[in-house]
Each structure stands twice: as structure tokens, then as C-alpha cells.
Amino acid sequence: MGSQGGWGQSKEFLDLVKSIGEARSKAEEDRIVLQEIETLKRRINEPDVPRRKMKEYIIRLVYVEMLGHDASFGYIHAVKMTHDDSLLLKRTGYLAVTLFLNEDHDLIILIVNTIQKDLRSDNYLVVCAALAAVCKLINEETIPAVLPQVVELLGHPKETVRKKAIMALHRFHQRAPTTMSHLISNFRKRLCDNDPGVMGATLCPLFDLITEDANSYKDLVMSFVSILKQVAERRLSKAYDYHQMPAPFIQIKLLKILGLLGSGDKQASGAMYNVLEDIFKKSEPSSNIGNAVLYECICCVSSICQNDKLLKTAAEVTSKFLKSESHNLKYMGIDALGRLLKRNPEIAEEHQLAVIDCLEDPDDTLKRKTFELLHKMTKSSNVEVIVDRMIDYMISISDNHYKTDIASRCVELAEQYAPSNHWFIQIMNKVFEHAGDLVDVRVAHNFMRLIANGEDDEGAGSQLRSSAVVSYLHILAEPKLPSVFLQVICWVLGEYGITDGKFSASYITGKLCDVAEARSNDDTVRAYAIAAIMKICAFEIAAGRKVELLPECQSLIDELSASHSTDLQQIAYELQALLGLDARAVETIMPYDASCEDIEVDRSLSFLNSFVNQSLQNGARPYIPESERPGTLNISNYGAHDQLEAPSHALRFEAYELPKPSPPPIPPALLAAAPVADLVAVPESAYFSTEPHQPSEPLGGAAMSPAEHGLRLRLEGVQKKWGRPSYSSSSSSSSSSAPSVSAPSAQKPANGVANANGAAAAAGAQARDSSYDSRRNPLVEVSAEKQRLAASLFGGSSARREPPPAAPPAAGRRAVKPVATVVAPAAPPAPPAGDLLDFGEPSPPPAAAAAVDPFQQLEGLLGPASAASSQNSTVGAVAADLLSLHADPPASLAEISLPGKNPLAEISLVGPAAPSSPVVKKGPNPQDSLEKDALQRQLGVVPSGQNPNLFRDLLG
């Protein structure tokens, strides 16, 4: 066994820590840990491991898990250690167990007993350790085992025990509110505890309870107010002061609670005004913690019933935040502004330029926060500018989580405030193009419905559609479009591609074939594409034109007819069948632009009556309802699924009936409730020759859009068995009404824009103001640019609330322009400056000598104390270096060292700058830390220039 070091740790442990500390790469670290795992596996199971040694092993296990490796082989030893009599070992055991196990782990059951025993201990520290473990390890099932004891401990003479007991109850309430609903009153009681620590802890469960149900706690408003008042007046023990603020964390918690209680309650709010005013006055805006309390005050003020005086103070503080150089404060300011906005929308105008600065800041966090603010202040007058900005940002980021968030914000705002459908479509195109795979499919379905019947005015509607077609044909040239977007494009091209006669059917079909070909592994897109082709063919036939399939189209159909996807197969067969029909039939099957029509389903299939009668006369066997039929569960059952609740899926143990002599071939259509369900199974020639016209309704439905299959074809059962789920369940787009069938003649708009070169932009270009477009030109002059943006973002609110949708952005902007011009010069772009919050930021690394081996020299210094060294001159020289080790050089030379950068480079910069005065400003004197460092060295931890950072004073 290694020599025992100064901390009761073995050489082995110190070596491990040292090697982990000096590891230069993850791979090296992993190697060390894997080796450690091998050692531990061997050692930990040896008989009679001394307890102290075992504690060290447990800590080593903690290291193993912390560095990302599995240490489950040693869990049981951690569990055993919780039984130990020594407090330190017991607590270490509990700590390890809480780090290793979740509350549902099998081993927990072994600990419950120990916990119960420890909760009864005479040693309050043991009780505390057990309560801490209770908070992490007790699950719903084991709560009753400890609950009575925990409740008893609420009256323990030691305040720290009462505090932890409260938190244990808090945990139980989080886990299983019902198990302790009768104990809630204990929280109220403990709020009046003499000890501020217990009172402060009680605020945590009370906060949760009040969040759930504020009304039951209105009686506590006065108590909270008076506690807050006492705290603010420094009535609590000095021990709770933090940076000269009296118990700021308790203040913050109380302010949160008051915000909840005062929301929408005039009387409660009235009781708070005084104390809030007080805190606004007393909080020190120069310290970080003071600002934290101030920010919480703002949150509270914006949540409770309005008080103009407080709002004014809150606005002033917010404006200080926004004007600060610190990004942290700016961030808080933006957030505060968002909260105050709902009380007073005009407040934003004063800060428009600050907001725009934040919007353009390279700091992504700040930018996102600012978008959150803009989202809150969007209205119809500024929606275009805001959504435009959001889209630009969305395109620029790569993080999918952010992208999804911002895309859904765009969609939400666009759906809510869109000034025109053109604009909406244009925005949606961008969202689909850049984040199509991240948005909800429903967004796409809503969008298709909007294109189909969005405009009340039929002329505008068709114009909209043809401009969509033009832009989509253009966009199709882009590589790598998201699947959802391609689905939308295919659907639009299918429905409206040839409507205005600008594009020939073969041109559109060719494009669709390209899509299907390029997306050979995306069945949904292929289904949309082939369905679109079918629609185009149908429209052509119905219009009396002859359809000549392109060779690539024919080969696509052939390929899909043999597809592994039954859905694709089905559409391909339907398409082939459709090509053989005459115009009248096709027109009934696929009425033009009827995607939003309701479909009447003839559930009794009365149109087949004559056929059935004829068959019966010809000797066919009469139809026997499925329920009365013995056994045979054939494929058509699936079609009848929802009429016939559950055809028994249970195993049948009796023998099958003997096969009956086969009946004359009856088209399975007759057996099934919905004939088309069996379309695939029937040779299509036979099917169509026997009944050329009848099934028009359902088949027509099938062809309209793949999204509608489920509803029209009653294919649910089939698809659930074999089909792609994404494609079967979505019937959402078919539920709308509002007929918009239009005569093709009405669809001939002279759309000038449509021919312009523009992509998606072209579609809505005319809806936009030209001055607005100039915004996108290269930045000519920044401040003018900012002014314009400010005006368009904030202008609307003062100028006019709801400008006519014709040209909202322009109107809003012009009206406010003068204001913006006045403000602009006053707020030049802020020069980057040091972060206010960053006191004590990376002091320079140890003196230059550190790279060699600081301890070589450190020992020299320590020498005089113990060994009366004679090297006084060396000591002096080294002392200077040492001072710099613990000194706090002013302005820290902004040493932003990149990971991996040679520490030597940083060191030489700072060495001489280190002053000698601030050395003793905190903590034990440098001599102590020198001794500590020397000890580390004695113990064999030599930094050897590998990672001198390990020794750096964190607060230095």
C-alpha cells in the first residue's frame, strides 16, 4: 500500500488524480480510466479491504463514472459503505449511491433500511446525511417507509435537520403529491421558523405549491411581505449577507412568490407596493447580485397589478440594463423589456436602438433573446420586418434545436399576422426550404389548404396559385430540398401546375418524374409526385386532350407498380387504369380543384345494387355478413375494420373447417365494405372492364391527394398493416369545407410577376414596398439602416395601430422616421468593452518558472521554516515569482487563452505586471498555499509543465 499522504490519501490515489489531471486528450483520459477500472475490479472484491481504503475506492469509482465510464461493478460496495459507523464513510457512501443510482434502481431497496435507521440516529449529522439521501433515492413506493420519521424531524432541535426535513417533504411532494397532501400545512408552519435557513428553504416548496394554486395561499401575502421587509432591512444574521446584500437569494425567492400571488389580485398587489419600492431603492446596481434582485423586482412588478410609479422605476432599471456594456445585463434588460411590454407597449420605443444593437450582436444568446422579445412585440404593422429577420437568422444557424424553435415562431407569426397570402406563401416557402424537416407536418397540410382555398376572391386565388406554381418550378432546381417541402411542391404542381395554361402537361409531368427519381428512397415524396402526375393526366383527359406519357414517366409507373410499398403500387395501378378511361369518367373521378370538397361516401354502396342483382341471377352466392361467416378471415376484413369493431385476433385452437367448394369468382369488392380496398389484389383489367364508371367516387378521392387516402378509401386497416404510417394517418387536409371549384376560364390571370426571374421572392414581390426591399441591399450606411429597421419594428405602435393591409410597412415606417433620426446620433454602436461581471477573471498563470517546475522553487521558500536554508538570495528572487502566482494583477491583460495554447506564452506576458500588494487580500496567506503546493509535490504530484493550470488559484 502506498504511503499515506497529508490528506489520508494513498499514493495510488494521488497518482490517479495526477495522471487524470495531466491527461492531454480525451483518449488519454479514457485509457487511464479503463486501466483504473481493471485495477478497481480486482481490488475492490478482495476480502477484508480496510474501510478507509474502501472509501478511496468508492471515490475512484465516482471518478470513473464522472469521466463517462460504467462503474456498476462497484455499486454494491457504495451501498455497503452507507452502513458504516464512521460519519465520513457513511456520508461518502450516501454520496456515491446518490451519484450512481436513480431512484428506481434495484439496489435502492437495500438502502431504505439504512436510511430508516439513520433517521433515528442521535448524531444530527447522520440524520442530515440520511435526509440528503432521502431527497435523491426515495421513490413513490418507498415514501411511506420514511414519511413518518421525516415529519417527526420537522421538530428537531437542530435547524439544519429541520431544513433538510422540509426539503425531503418537498421532494415527496414533487414525486407523489397525493402521499403527503395532508402534510402541506407543515410548510406553512415552518415558514415561521426562527432560523432563517429553515424559513428560506420552506420558500422552495411553497413556491411550487403557489405556482400550482395561488388562491389557496393568498392569506400568506402579508407574511411574505413582512419577511421580505425584514430581510431588506437587514434583520437576518450577517451570515446570510452576500456581497453586502442581505440574503439576496431569499429576497429573490420571495419576489418570485409575490409575483405569483399578486398576479391579477389588486388587494394582494397593493400590499406589496411599498416593499418593492424599498427594494428598488436598496439594491445596489453596481454589484451583480444587486442587479439580480433588481431584475427579479422587475419581473414581480410586471406580473402584479399595475402600479405606475413602480412601472416607471422598473423601466428605468431596465433602461440601465440595456445601456450597460455588460452583455449579461443587456440580456437581462431584453428579457425585462419583454415583460414590461405587456404592461406598457410604448416602453419599447425608447430602447429601439439598443434592441437593434442586440439583434445584430454576434453573440448568439443575446440575439436569440432579442428574437424572443420581437416575437412578443409583433403586430401586423411590423410582422414583415420581424419575420424576415427571423428567417435570415434561421437560415444562418445550424443547430437544429434553435432552428426548429425559430421556424415555429415564424410560422406562428406568419399565420397570425400575415398581411397577405402572397407574403404568407413566400414566408412559408422559405421555412419549408430551410427547415422543412423540422416543422410539423400539419403546418404543411394547413399550408396546402390555404393555397387551395385561401383567397375569398377567386381571381386573387388563382393568381396566388399560379404564382406558387411558377416559384415552385423554379425552386425545384435547388438541390436537397426537405421532404416536406417537396411534398407541398408536388401537391401544388399536381393541383394547379397546368391550370393557367402557361406550362404544358408534359413539362410538369417531367418535373414531377425528376422529383420522384431523385427521391427514390422517400416513399412519401414519391407518392405525392405520382399522385400529382395522375391528377395532371386526369385533367388532361377531362379536357379532351390526348395524354402521351413521357418515357421516363412510363418507366416510373412501371417501377412503382412493383414497389415494395403497397401505397405506391396502388397509385401506380390506379394511374394506369385511369389512362384507359374516357373523359366523362375521369372528370367524375377527379374533379378539378376539388381538394377541399367534402366527399359523400355512399356507405350502403347502393350504386352496386344492379350489379349484385345481376350476379345473383347468374348464380352467385348471396353475401353473408362477416359476423355471420364462419372463420375465414380474408384480406377484405381490413377494409371493413371500423364497421366491425374487433374481428377476433385471438388464436383459434379448433381445427379449420374443410374448404368449401370454391364459389364462382366474385369481385372481392362485393365482400368488402369499401371496394377499393382490394384494388391491388384485383387484376385491374378485369376490374375496370366490369365496372367502368361506378366506383368513381372513392377512386376519385384516392387520386386527389395521398394525404386524403385514409378518409376516402377507408384503407386504415391496410395501411396500418403494411403502409407507411406517415402517409396513412394524415387525413387532416381533407376536412375543410368552403367549396372553391372554379371554372377553368376564370383562371387566366395576366400575372406579370409570374414571369419574372424571381424564385419564391417573385411571388410576393408586388405585395412589398419597394423602399422596404432596399433594406436588403448591401449596407450603405449603418445608422440609416438601423433607423429604418427601428422605425419599422417599433414605428407602428405610435403611428397607427392597424394600418390598412395594403401597404402596412411603408405607412408605419414613414410616419415615424423623423423620430428615429433624432435618436440615432445619440446612440452610436457601443464599443466592445470588458465584461462588468468578470471580476477575478483569469489571472495569469503562475510565474514563468511554473513551466519548469514551480515547486522546485517553492520548496526553497518553505525551506527557511523547517530546514533553515542558507539560500536567502534565491528565496528572494523566487518570492517575486510566487507573489505573481497568487497576485491579482489589475486588468488581467485579457488573457483569453485558447485550449491547447502553450501556457508559457501567457505567462511571460504577465510576469512583470504582477504587483505585490494584493497578495494578502483573501484566504490564508500565501505561505499556506505554498505549503499546500509543496505538500502536493512531496506527495509526488509534479506538474512537470504538463498542466500548470491545476494549481491555479480559482479566485486569484
Added chain:
Amino acid sequence: MGIRFVLLVNKQGQTRLAQYYEYLTLEERRALEGEIVRKCLTRTEQQCSFVEHRNYKVVYRRYASLFFLVGVDNEENELAVLEFIHLFVETMDRHFGNVCELDIMFHLEKAHFMLEEMVMNGCVVETSKSNILAPIQLMDKAA
């Protein structure tokens, strides 16, 4: 629940202390730590000390070579969390005396004990340094 995790990571991205207040599997923790550290370590001093990550907000602060990262809920007061970190460091500093990365590595359990006193169920429950350190000092004496 306010605080979801407390992480100490050095400049090289090596974890020095990890405490989670909700259960994550080893793999989830590994992934989360990797992603967050990558995000935070690339930020400059001028940028703000808050980063959104998945559904967490991460408040971080750098001390010498060590980054202290605290994952919180959306409603948490970021500045207060920043000061909570500082309080933790000050507390460790009081105990260890000029605390450095190596102190935390050698006394991992003590750092955890301090955190245990300060945070329960993800809530800050104790902010008095003497109260936080009292049980640890008693244990030291007894040992």
C-alpha cells in the same frame, strides 16, 4: 425545480465535478457534457454568460482554468445563478484556502458535500458559508 445540474469542466473539456438533479443515463450525461462544453468553451469573454442548450439554460462562469456550468430551467434568474456559482467558489476558497483545480480533484467528495449543503432538489437552500462548511469541518475533526 430550478437547478438541473452543476458541472465543473476545465479548459480542456475534462469533467472535474458533475452533479445532476434529475436522472440521466451515463450516455446522456456524456453527450450532454460534450455538447455543452463545446458550446461554452468557444465563447468569448465579451459574450454573455448564458447559453441555451436543448431545454436547458446553461449559466457558466470561468475561474482560472475551470468552467463552472449550471443548467437551469427557463424561469430561473440567470444573474442569481451566476452569483450562486460565485458563492460556491468562495465557499470552497474559504475551506481549501486559495482553492485550485487540484483541490477539487483531491477532495472531490468535499466539494460534493458543500454542494449538497447548498442545493437540494435543485433549489438553493443554504447560502451562509459558515452553515455550509460546519458539517464538513465537524467531519474533518471527527476523522
